[in-house]
Amino acid sequence: MTQAHPIPGRSWFSRPAGRATLDVLPMLVGYAPFAAVVGTAVAAQQDELAAWAGTGLIYGGAAQLAVLGALVASGPGMAIVVGLVVNARLLVYSTTLVGPWRGEPWWRRAIAAAMLTDPLWALALRLDTELGTDADRRRYYTRSGATLWVGWVMMVTAATVAGSHLRGVTALAVAPPLCLAAMVGPTVRGRAGGAAAAGAAVVAALSGGWPSGLGLLAAVAVGAAAGLLLERGEGR
Amino acid sequence: MTGTWLVIAAVGFGSFALRFLPLLLAGRLRWPDGVSRALRHVGTATLVYVTVTAAVAAGRGGWPQAAGMLAGLAAAGWLSWRGHRPLTVVAAGLALAWLVTAAAA
Numbered sequence: 269m270t271q272a273h274p275i276p277g278r279s280w281f282s283r284p285a286g287r288a289t290l291d292v293l294p295m296l297v298g299y300a301p302f303a304a305v306v307g308t309a310v311a312a313q314q315d316e317l318a319a320w321a322g323t324g325l326i327y328g329g330a331a332q333l334a335v336l337g338a339l340v341a342s343g344p345g346m347a348i349v350v351g352l353v354v355n356a357r358l359l360v361y362s363t364t365l366v367g368p369w370r371g372e373p374w375w376r377r378a379i380a381a382a383m384l385t386d387p388l389w390a391l392a393l394r395l396d397t398e399l400g401t402d403a404d405r406r407r408y409y410t411r412s413g414a415t416l417w418v419g420w421v422m423m424v425t426a427a428t429v430a431g432s433h434l435r436g437v438t439a440l441a442v443a444p445p446l447c448l449a450a451m452v453g454p455t456v457r458g459r460a461g462g463a464a465a466a467g468a469a470v471v472a473a474l475s476g477g478w479p480s481g482l483g484l485l486a487a488v489a490v491g492a493a494a495g496l497l498l499e500r501g502e503g504r
Numbered sequence: 505m506t507g508t509w510l511v512i513a514a515v516g517f518g519s520f521a522l523r524f525l526p527l528l529l530a531g532r533l534r535w536p537d538g539v540s541r542a543l544r545h546v547g548t549a550t551l552v553y554v555t556v557t558a559a560v561a562a563g564r565g566g567w568p569q570a571a572g573m574l575a576g577l578a579a580a581g582w583l584s585w586r587g588h589r590p591l592t593v594v595a596a597g598l599a600l601a602w603l604v605t606a607a608a609a
Binding site: 302354369370382384442451456461 | 506508509512515516519520524526527530538540542543544545550552554573576577580583584587589590598602
């Protein structure tokens with residue numbers, strides 16, 4: 269984005285809402301491989317329609333993959349726990365976005381909440397310094413969030429339809445962890461973040477024979493403890 | 505309603521609640537600093553766990569596949585940490601994984 273305030277008389281695309289769609293389209297292209305991974309996993313489920321419904325309802329590729337995996341390996345109860353643990357970070361994201369939405373009707377805040385995901389949160393953090401008014405930020409957030417939501421659902425749907433053909437491409441078997449690795453990097457900040465990642469990686473490598481949900485919970489506990497301990501040791 | 509529908513609905517509603525609660529309370533909800541920091545590490549740990557378990561599953565076809573997966577994952581992780589775009593990360597990781605797998609075969 270190149271300007272903090274819209275210029276009167278310029279085209280629609282120079283106004284914040286108009287730029288929003290153009291700004292997020294490259295993000296969507298970047299998430300296409302991950303959408304293909306999720307769509308392939310959805311197509312492999314017994315109840316394909318229910319699994320597909322999670323694309324818009326859960327609206328988180330990592331959570332959706334974790335839920336579908338835990339459902340097969342550990343049953344419905346653990347799958348619910350796993351899905352909510354994976355998405356627990358959304359609580360922190362949402363807390364940091366309150367500013368522009370204070371005073372808005374509850375239904376507008378609900379729509380804003382429904383669209384919240386990692387890339388939109390990162391984009392919203394930039395808006396604080398790049399857009400002048402709360403109204404501009406809300407319009408930009410709503411337009412970019414809607415574009416991301418519709419684009420993600422469409423990409424996963426296309427991959428679900430093509431799922432049986434994509435599963436036959438064995439060379440793509442390594443794609444899922446690479447797509448996930450692309451999401452990990454931005455979350456590892458500082459030595460504490462590195463400690464959290466390392467702790468979780470060790471548990472993940474050692475918990476191969478554990479029920480899917482137990483391994484995740486252990487990794488989360490160890491990773492969070494490692495990160496907090498390192499922060500405390502650094503005097504934060 | 506099948507089990508899958510129940511799970512998807514529960515996780516979907518729960519995820520929406522996680523997103524909506526702070527916005528609904530509009531600043532009246534304040535986390536202790538330790539809780540906020542812990543939740544950030546929870547996000548990192550979760551993504552790392554899901555990534556590593558997926559990599560272990562993908563590398564189960566024997567040594568060439570495991571070597572390729574390790575190399576691709578290391579490259580992807582480094583590029584991602586350095587701030588490169590997801591498409592670049594995945595493309596570079598795939599290319600290295602295939603090269604190492606072919607070389608190790």
